[in-house]
Amino acid sequence: MQVTETLNEGLKRGYAITVTAAELESKVSEKLAEAQPEIEMKGFRKGKVPMPLLKKQFGQRLMGEAMQESIDGAMSKHFEDSGDRPALQPEVKMTNEDWKEGDDVEVALSYEALPAIPEVDLKSISLEKLVVKASEADIEEALGNLAETAQDYEARKKGTKAQDGDQIVMDFVGKVDGEAFEGGSAEDYPLVLGSNSFIPGFEEQLIGVKAEEEKVVTVNFPEDYQADQLAGKEAVFDCTIKEVKKPVAAKLDDELAKKFGAEDLAALKTQIGERLEAEYSGAARAVMKRALLDELDKMVSFDLPPSLVDAEAGQIAHQLWHDENPDVEGHDHPEIETTEEHKKLAERRVRLGLLLADLGQKSEVEVSDAEMTQAIMNQARQYPGQERQFFEFVQQNQQMQQQLRAPLFEDKVVDYIFELADISDKEANKDDLQKAVEAMEDE
Template identity: 75%
Template sequence: MQVTETLNDGLKRGYAITLTADELDAKVTEKLTEAQPDVEMKGFRKGKVPLALLRKQFGQRILGESMQEAIDGAMNQHFEDTGDRPAMQPEVKMTNEDWSEGDDVHVEMSYEKLPDVPEVDLTELSVEKPVAKASEADVDDALKSLAETATDFEDREDGAAAENDDQVVIDFVGKVDGEPFEGGAAEDYPLTLGSNSFIPGFEEQLVGVKAGDEKTVEVKFPEEYGAENLAGKDATFDVTVKNVKKPVAAEINDELATKFGAEDLEALKGQIRERLEAEYQGAARQVVKRRLLDALDEKVQFDLPPSLVEAEAKQIAHQLYHEDHPDDHGHDHGEIEPTEEHNKLAERRVRLGLLLAEIGNKHEVQVTDSEMTQAIMNQARQYPGQERQFFDFVRQNQQMQQQMRAPIFEDKVVDVILEKAEVSETEVGKEDLQKLLDDLDEV
């Protein structure tokens, strides 16, 4: 088999592969001879069917298999000999389309090779890491927010009218066409006005009621309402207001702490401080990771496969289009042409992706089965009641697995780099850390 180079331009490669008719015939004969001992055919003992008859019976099928195997073998041998790694699936096409049995087979193969990534001395890298501690003020602010979620209600003065955010305690009976319907009645029901927990329009009509009032509320069930017998129907609710209560923020004390599972207020503060500092560490991680990637991007330059950059730019353009058009859920919006900004971002992502992959391979970074399982389980929680189906889907989908494995691999490589680089720490406040995060989003 003859392999001749036809293109060598940057990372682009092209080769002409010729498989002679004699080589192909020898491959067919080899496969038929190998299968002959197991072939049974009427009129012949097992293993005694003549090759000529086997060729007549199975030759065309074996010919196609042999041609494919020979070309695949030539390609694999080529990549082994040259050390080239194609950036994407090589394009392979047969050039003599009028081929017939007995002719040589002529094939063209073209691809873009992955570049040789220069080695980086990680110890020469330096990066500054922000460090934020949870101050007493931070803990107090978080405590106040927590207390707001534990709001209590206390009776308003006699004759006071209900306001938005108040709680009204009501009895009600719902009717459609003048007849009560199943599930449409309750007694002593505590309803917070403005919570939007009832049918649209219901709560607004109770603003201004007083204890002892009786009111008929008129509403229309949404067209997409869960109960088909009520969907889209006009309804009335006979409401009796038994009490009107105003919201009162919970006091910050030991009693509040026990509501959130802590032994006392100091224990709750300790839990809050740990949670805040974990959040700060996560934010600081994002900042130092970006700074590290910026340093690598400035330090290393090499040729990039145009096909990878183009594919990445198109993906970026598509993603940003949907972020700018959240109501467009389909993919029939036509071709989205990447901008120069998209192309620059794509070049950065491809360059850093290849560099991190090279560093990870050199340091034998692996994503373990347990790490993958944990990642799948974490994402599966976004689909309550369908966790098992999501888990099975990912296990059967190699592309999905790769999408989930990539960020884990990247983070582990970043850890390797940070261990070897010079990392200096700078203490910052919560506001400064937030500004650093906001600046990342603007880049």
């Protein structure tokens, strides 16, 4: 077997691999000799089939296996000897397409090698960590928001007309063709106007009603209504309005706290403070991570595989196009061209990705099975009722597993760097943190 270099330009590599006919013949004979003791054939005892007959029967099929194994072996040895790591799947092409048995096999191997990553003095990196405590004002604001979600209603003055957002309490009887239909009647039913919980057009006709008023509402059931006997039919509802109520925020008291699983209002405030500080800590980490990546980007410079940069630039352009055209869900759209801006961002991402991967490998960072399982479960929650199917899909899909593992690995490498870097705490408030986050997102 002969391997000859044909291209060595930057990170691009090319090699011509020749596997001689004699090598292939020897490998086929070796495979036949290995299998011979177990082969049975009519007219011969087990293991006694003559080699020429075996070769005639199985030689052609084994020749294909021998060719593939020889080429794979040559590639593996080349990467082991050279130390090269291909950026993407190497391209392997047979160059003597008119090959016939008895000829040498000639193959062209080409790839882009991953670059050598320079050493980085991680201890020389200085970072600032924003430390934000939950103020009393922050807690009160969050508590007020909770109270709004637990919204209550109180009766309006007698004679006040119902507005959009008000709750009316009513009795109603619905009829189709003069006959009351099943499920079309209720007593003391609370309906929030504007909630769109009734048939289209129903709630709008109740705007302006008053307590103790009777109102006839006429609507048409949608053509695709789930009850076939009502689909597309006109319905008349005789409504008796009992109360008109306006929305009011729930009172900030122990009863509200109990609705959210706390013993009392003081305990709820403590829980809110802890949750807010956890959110602030997460945002501060994101800001510090961006600062770290900016520092690393300044510290290193090395050649980048063009194929990786082009692929990343294409993905960036594609994602940005879909962000600007949210109505287009599929990929049936014009070809998206990459710009210099896309390429510049792609170069940064590829450079940092290769650097973090190298640092993670050298520091033996690994994503555990438990961490992967937790990540899959977190993702599965986005598909209520189909969690098991999603879990099984991920287990059988290597690409999906890599998509989930990659951010976990990156965060663990970042945490490793944080341990070595010089980090100083800086006290800040919520507004400072918000500005830092917005500045990061605008870049």
